[in-house]
Amino acid sequence: MSTWPVPSALDSSNQAFPVLSDAQISRVRHVSKLRKVMPGEILFQPNDTEIPFFVVLSGIVEVVQPSLTGEHNVATHSAGHFTGEITMISGQRSLVLGRVTQAGEVLEMSGDDLRLLVAGDADLSETFLRAFILRRLALISHGYGDLIMLGSRHCANTLHLREFLGRNAHPYTYIDLDTDKTSQELLDRFHVKTGEVPVVICNGQTVLRNPSTQQLADCLGFNASINQTQVRDLIIVGAGPSGLAAAVYAASEGLDALVIETDSPGGQAGSSSKIENYLGFPTGVSGQELAARALTQAQKFGARMMVGHKVTELKCGHRPYEIVLDNGNILAARAIVISSGAQYNKPPIANLKEFEGKGIYYGATYIESQLCGSEEVIVVGGGNSAGQAAVYLSQTASKVHLLIRSSGLSETMSRYLIRRITDNPNIEMHLRTEIVGLQGNGQLDEVVWFDRATGESSTHPIRHVFVMAGASPRTDWLRGCVALDDKGFILTGRDLDASTGLVPPSAWSLPRPPQMLETSLPAVFAVGDVRAGNVKRVASAVGEGAIAIHLVHRALAEL
Ligand SMILES: Cc1cc2nc3c(=O)[nH]c(=O)nc-3n(C[C@H](O)[C@H](O)[C@H](O)COP(=O)(O)OP(=O)(O)OC[C@H]3O[C@@H](n4cnc5c(N)ncnc54)[C@H](O)[C@@H]3O)c2cc1C
Numbered sequence: 056m057s058t059w060p061v062p063s064a065l066d067s068s069n070q071a072f073p074v075l076s077d078a079q080i081s082r083v084r085h086v087s088k089l090r091k092v093m094p095g096e097i098l099f100q101p102n103d104t105e106i107p108f109f110v111v112l113s114g115i116v117e118v119v120q121p122s123l124t125g126e127h128n129v130a131t132h133s134a135g136h137f138t139g140e141i142t143m144i145s146g147q148r149s150l151v152l153g154r155v156t157q158a159g160e161v162l163e164m165s166g167d168d169l170r171l172l173v174a175g176d177a178d179l180s181e182t183f184l185r186a187f188i189l190r191r192l193a194l195i196s197h198g199y200g201d202l203i204m205l206g207s208r209h210c211a212n213t214l215h216l217r218e219f220l221g222r223n224a225h226p227y228t229y230i231d232l233d234t235d236k237t238s239q240e241l242l243d244r245f246h247v248k249t250g251e252v253p254v255v256i257c258n259g260q261t262v263l264r265n266p267s268t269q270q271l272a273d274c275l276g277f278n279a280s281i282n283q284t285q286v287r288d289l290i291i292v293g294a295g296p297s298g299l300a301a302a303v304y305a306a307s308e309g310l311d312a313l314v315i316e317t318d319s320p321g322g323q324a325g326s327s328s329k330i331e332n333y334l335g336f337p338t339g340v341s342g343q344e345l346a347a348r349a350l351t352q353a354q355k356f357g358a359r360m361m362v363g364h365k366v367t368e369l370k371c372g373h374r375p376y377e378i379v380l381d382n383g384n385i386l387a388a389r390a391i392v393i394s395s396g397a398q399y400n401k402p403p404i405a406n407l408k409e410f411e412g413k414g415i416y417y418g419a420t421y422i423e424s425q426l427c428g429s430e431e432v433i434v435v436g437g438g439n440s441a442g443q444a445a446v447y448l449s450q451t452a453s454k455v456h457l458l459i460r461s462s463g464l465s466e467t468m469s470r471y472l473i474r475r476i477t478d479n480p481n482i483e484m485h486l487r488t489e490i491v492g493l494q495g496n497g498q499l500d501e502v503v504w505f506d507r508a509t510g511e512s513s514t515h516p517i518r519h520v521f522v523m524a525g526a527s528p529r530t531d532w533l534r535g536c537v538a539l540d541d542k543g544f545i546l547t548g549r550d551l552d553a554s555t556g557l558v559p560p561s562a563w564s565l566p567r568p569p570q571m572l573e574t575s576l577p578a579v580f581a582v583g584d585v586r587a588g589n590v591k592r593v594a595s596a597v598g599e600g601a602i603a604i605h606l607v608h609r610a611l612a613e614l
Pocket residue numbers: 292293294295296297298315316317318319320321322323324325326327328329330331332333364365366367394395396397398418419439440441443444529532582583584585590591592593594596
């Protein structure tokens with residue numbers, strides 16, 4: 056019998072701890088080796104990478120999470136049960152320790168063999184994946200991780216790192232310095248300055264002061280198992296919906312694919328509280344849930360994911376192409392998919408940066424909504440994302456002021472959202488209005504906005520502003536390698552036709568014209584919001600990611 060602190064809703068079905076049938080065990084047996092185990096033997100421990108997978112045939116294996124306060128029992132596996140959680144397919148470091156407590160026999164196989172097995176066996180794939188995901192959810196809900204964060208709600212990087220951990224599904228314990236005075240006193244005694252918050256204790260050993268996402272990812276070993284020297288079939292830059300789709304199709308069709316993401320998987324969609332117009336989700340799906348599912352799917356097929364690292368340059372003078380990372384490392388690939396998307400334009404307000412994360416937010420998810428409580432909030436923008444944020448926040452805020460610079464909601468806003476906004480008594484629209492001033496001391500306290508219709512400025516005691524106005528492509532790292540339009544979006548396919556006058560910067564070297572979605576560089580494709588002519592929708596980004604892989608195969612066949 057296995058035990059595990061799963062959320063109560065999952066207890067009844069016990070899908071986190073299924074007992075494998077004889078038929079299932081015999082399929083595992085074919086690709087694993089039999090091992091006799093003795094009490095006290097350690098099968099895996101925290102920080103181990105690429106840990107093996109075990110099916111218990113007899114005896115007992117207990118799984119614990121060592122912490123500063125002792126060991127937490129996480130699971131007790133007996134005959135028919137199997138070990139592992141999401142790290143089994145992500146290849147990341149183990150969070151827990153597996154120890155034999157009663158002698159017996161286990162089947163053992165490597166993580167690579169497990170990934171091969173699930174890619175080819177739908178029944179086992181479903182059983183294992185469901186259990187791994189549920190087990191990870193249980194670890195998150197109990198904060199059973201290898202990380203403690205001491206942070207403050209008045210600190211932008213605390214918010215950013217919490218989102219980074221949440222979106223990477225990494226369990227952690229959070230200590231709020233605003234309410235836990237003992238911890239604050241402890242930090243004072245160690246002379247930790249305000250600018251060094253948040254303080255992160257990683258693996259119970261390393262102490263990081265106000266770390267970057269890159270430092271955090273490295274400390275947690277998120278990318279430790281990724282081989283950076285091999286020349287890959289494909290590197291995908293950006294893990295928004297288009298990049299994740301490209302990863303799923305590339306890996307499932309046998310390409311050796313690596314996705315590089317500067318932050319966390321999900322992209323802009325990951326900051327959406329509810330996407331209601333994506334095919335197959337009639338009641339909507341949160342961007343984070345969609346991203347988490349897509350990530351697991353891509354990893355199940357063998358795609359590798361590097362997070363917390365920004366691509367700073369494409370070296371396009373020779374093939375294989377080379378991708379330069381923010382730490383100077385260089386990775387090579389025969390083909391590239393650029394899915395680096397877009398980011399919100401920041402309104403030209405002098406002290407905007409001072410309040411980022413302390414009243415100015417660029418995403419409206421559960422974490423930000425918790426910070427606002429029932430206070431009045433402002434959403435800036437007239438497009439789909441602003442509309443969605445306004446509707447979401449109206450459920451908790453006492454009032455949402457929607458500030459729109461133009462004289463109406465954007466033509467790109469979906470009709471269902473327009474109706475929800477106009478029917479919602481909690482949302483007040485302010486047309487032809489923009490923010491001209493922010494005031495506060497450390498935390499935003501007041502907002503000044505200017506109404507062009509009346510020509511008047513007014514000051515409002517509002518402490519939370521969500522900026523979601525217009526987006527620019529993230530193409531700064533391409534520096535002349537591929538042809539862009541005048542706004543910096545990447546030109547592809549027929550847009551590169553000589554007749555359009557948009558001549559590629561580097562001479563097109565092949566006798567054939569660029570394929571659909573192909574940039575002015577052969578075998579380099581652009582998909583989703585970064586592409587000129589994109590339609591700013593999750594479905595189209597996903598569609599383009601899938602199509603691009605079909606075209607990558609053709610381009611690789613030319614080599
Ligand atoms: C709040 C919000 C709500 C939305 N709601 C909807 C909706 O309901 N329905 C709908 O259809 N669409 C919606 N959209 C639009 C939709 O999310 C986007 O069209 C979609 O996310 C585009 O996907 P993408 O993969 O092309 O780019 P993005 O989502 O922008 O992802 C790009 C990724 O690339 C990464 N990246 C960028 N540069 C680099 C680099 N140099 N190195 C490494 N990584 C890099 C980024 O961190 C990011 O994760 C919404 C957008 C927002 C912001």
